[in-house]
Amino acid sequence: MKHLKITTAELSKICGVSQGTVDRALNNRSDISAETKKRIINVARQYGYREYVDSNSENKIIGQVGIIVFNLNNEYFSKLITETELVLHKLGLSAVIMITHYDKQYEIECIRNMYNMGVQGIVLCSVNRGREFDNYLRLFDIPIVAVGNNIGSVPYVGIDDFSAMRDMTAKVIADGYTDLIYFSPALKYADAYAQKLRYSGFLSAVPNRKHKTVTDMEEISESYKDKTAIICSTDYYAFQVYVKARNVKIVGFDDLEAIEKYKIRIDSVGYSLPEIARLAVDIIVGKRDSGVIIKHSIIEHT
Amino acid sequence: MKHLKITTAELSKICGVSQGTVDRALNNRSDISAETKKRIINVARQYGYREYVDSNSENKIIGQVGIIVFNLNNEYFSKLITETELVLHKLGLSAVIMITHYDKQYEIECIRNMYNMGVQGIVLCSVNRGREFDNYLRLFDIPIVAVGNNIGSVPYVGIDDFSAMRDMTAKVIADGYTDLIYFSPALKYADAYAQKLRYSGFLSAVPNRKHKTVTDMEEISESYKDKTAIICSTDYYAFQVYVKARNVKIVGFDDLEAIEKYKIRIDSVGYSLPEIARLAVDIIVGKRDSGVIIKHSIIEHT
DNA sequence: ATGAAAGCGCTAACAG
DNA sequence: CTGTTAGCGCTTTCAT
Numbered sequence: 001m002k003h004l005k006i007t008t009a010e011l012s013k014i015c016g017v018s019q020g021t022v023d024r025a026l027n028n029r030s031d032i033s034a035e036t037k038k039r040i041i042n043v044a045r046q047y048g049y050r051e052y053v054d055s056n057s058e059n060k061i062i063g064q065v066g067i068i069v070f071n072l073n074n075e076y077f078s079k080l081i082t083e084t085e086l087v088l089h090k091l092g093l094s095a096v097i098m099i100t101h102y103d104k105q106y107e108i109e110c111i112r113n114m115y116n117m118g119v120q121g122i123v124l125c126s127v128n129r130g131r132e133f134d135n136y137l138r139l140f141d142i143p144i145v146a147v148g149n150n151i152g153s154v155p156y157v158g159i160d161d162f163s164a165m166r167d168m169t170a171k172v173i174a175d176g177y178t179d180l181i182y183f184s185p186a187l188k189y190a191d192a193y194a195q196k197l198r199y200s201g202f203l204s205a206v207p208n209r210k211h212k213t214v215t216d217m218e219e220i221s222e223s224y225k226d227k228t229a230i231i232c233s234t235d236y237y238a239f240q241v242y243v244k245a246r247n248v249k250i251v252g253f254d255d256l257e258a259i260e261k262y263k264i265r266i267d268s269v270g271y272s273l274p275e276i277a278r279l280a281v282d283i284i285v286g287k288r289d290s291g292v293i294i295k296h297s298i299i300e301h302t
Numbered sequence: 303m304k305h306l307k308i309t310t311a312e313l314s315k316i317c318g319v320s321q322g323t324v325d326r327a328l329n330n331r332s333d334i335s336a337e338t339k340k341r342i343i344n345v346a347r348q349y350g351y352r353e354y355v356d357s358n359s360e361n362k363i364i365g366q367v368g369i370i371v372f373n374l375n376n377e378y379f380s381k382l383i384t385e386t387e388l389v390l391h392k393l394g395l396s397a398v399i400m401i402t403h404y405d406k407q408y409e410i411e412c413i414r415n416m417y418n419m420g421v422q423g424i425v426l427c428s429v430n431r432g433r434e435f436d437n438y439l440r441l442f443d444i445p446i447v448a449v450g451n452n453i454g455s456v457p458y459v460g461i462d463d464f465s466a467m468r469d470m471t472a473k474v475i476a477d478g479y480t481d482l483i484y485f486s487p488a489l490k491y492a493d494a495y496a497q498k499l500r501y502s503g504f505l506s507a508v509p510n511r512k513h514k515t516v517t518d519m520e521e522i523s524e525s526y527k528d529k530t531a532i533i534c535s536t537d538y539y540a541f542q543v544y545v546k547a548r549n550v551k552i553v554g555f556d557d558l559e560a561i562e563k564y565k566i567r568i569d570s571v572g573y574s575l576p577e578i579a580r581l582a583v584d585i586i587v588g589k590r591d592s593g594v595i596i597k598h599s600i601i602e603h604t
Numbered sequence: 605a606t607g608a609a610a611g612c613g614c615t616a617a618c619a620g
Numbered sequence: 621c622t623g624t625t626a627g628c629g630c631t632t633t634c635a636t
């Protein structure tokens with residue numbers, strides 16, 4: 001009925017039946033002949049009416065959870081989406097995805113749009129942040145969980161990016177590498193909060209050491225001397241560096257499958273995306289064992 | 303209001319005001335004091351009231367188009383989604399995406415789900431096919447466009463996979479390669495229709511030539527003799543072959559960005575994903591210049 | 605199975 | 621500003 005651009009009263013006149021009969025036809029009620037129902041529905045269709053399509057499947061989808069991410073060209077997101085879907089599936093829910101392409105205003109529209117489509121909760125990888133955005137999120141009385149970027153005002157599920165990069169950097173230093181290059185094109189973007197945290201973690205591990213920060217692939221050479229390590233803020237970058245500079249220690253972040261698949265020699269900070277997916281859905285469907293409201297769920301990194 | 307579990311009449315009694323005043327408070331109408339409004343909203347919240355979230359954005363989203371794909375780990379899909387979104391955006395529409403993970407039954411549920419969420423059309427990359435599926439699709443009185451796999455019963459937008467692979471293979475032969483290996487793990491899957499078409503195209507170009515068909519990466523060697531070409535049914539596979547076997551002619555399909563980005567020496571069948579996206583949206587929003595209903599739009603390949 | 609009519613809930617109009 | 625009243629659209633009930 002939300003698509004019907006005509007009243008049931010008008011429809012009843014057009015069809016030459018009573019308003020009650022129109023109601024019976026359009027709302028799957030009893031006490032109506034198949035013939036009359038068909039006739040009314042056919043007229044109603046011309047005015048935007050849509051029959052509700054029901055399912056007789058055992059695995060009927062009974063509700064949606066939204067996933068809003070700023071990017072799709074990244075295994076982090078495709079895996080996150082896949083894993084989240086697996087968890088939702090068992091609960092009879094489905095995932096609907098929207099991509100914001102780093103557009104803050106569009107992200108705001110997406111959230112509103114998702115909400116008005118009736119999703120039961122939103123997994124949000126946001127480029128927005130701050131007081132005003134917090135107030136905006138408060139308009140929505142459905143659970144919203146942040147992943148990827150911790151925006152503060154809603155529960156965050158993920159690793160501690162700062163510690164993870166600090167630990168990884170410390171390990172590289174312990175392994176004897178003395179020339180450290182930090183490679184992170186994402187640092188150029190103002191809204192890459194997690195990226196900034198990783199960089200802070202790196203810096204905290206190299207207070208008295210020689211190091212260089214690089215944000216552009218052009219600055220990456222094709223060869224380096226023996227004790228050089230290039231620490232990349234994501235495996236996505238590590239992979240690109242690997243293609244260009246073969247004989248250098250490369251360190252990544254996110255533990256992409258491609259790294260293992262292509263047998264590439266890149267050490268990487270790892271964490272469990274299935275666990276992030278599970279925790280995010282847990283928060284949204286409110287199925288946590290304890291009744292306690294979890295504000296943040298920081299998971300382990302390796 | 304759809305979340306209000308109490309009537310405005312009851313609310314008016316609780317708050318000691320008239321029904322009209324409750325209506326003014328809950329629906330952002332004028333002629334009400336901020337104080338009274340606040341008091342009523344506070345009470346209403348306890349009964350499930352949600353403030354209506356509207357947008358004052360210039361780029362307000364006014365409707366959705368669904369995109370259903372079976373996979374996300376592929377540049378074809380991430381680009382298709384991106385490009386489709388760009389086109390929709392200009393029309394004030396947004397894309398909502400669902401991933402089926404090659405699950406036929408779930409795909410059927412996704413279509414139903416999308417429809418019931420109110421999308422204005424669906425771009426469908428399907429694993430289903432056949433008479434029964436055709437009948438199912440007929441239940442939905444919104445435009446559905448097939449991409450990736452031509453399922454026959456709805457308009458298809460894309461290249462002619464058969465001719466594209468036949469042409470590419472002919473070119474490889476003309477270039478003097480004599481040992482041809484066709485690599486396509488996807489052939490193992492029953493529902494990869496486009497993949498089967500590409501394979502048929504290959505076979506049609508090598509009727510009297512020595513060739514070998516490989517469906518498993520394990521069978522790919524690390525080196526080949528001079529006149530060998532490995533023809534891969536997608537760049538996704540070509541890329542994997544490239545990592546394993548360096549000194550061999552490799553041919554791909556889809557023209558992924560990564561090929562160029564990483565300066566990899568792979569020839570590839572190319573086509574315009576933006577054009578596919580544009581044509582698909584054209585069909586859905588019915589904005590074609592001619593009033594003719596386009597059944598299929600086969601675009602050029604290079 | 606259908607129509608007529610009553611009922612309910614939300615919104616709009618009008619009066620002070 | 622607020623209450624009162626009227627109206628509209630959808631649903632339910634009752635009678636045939």
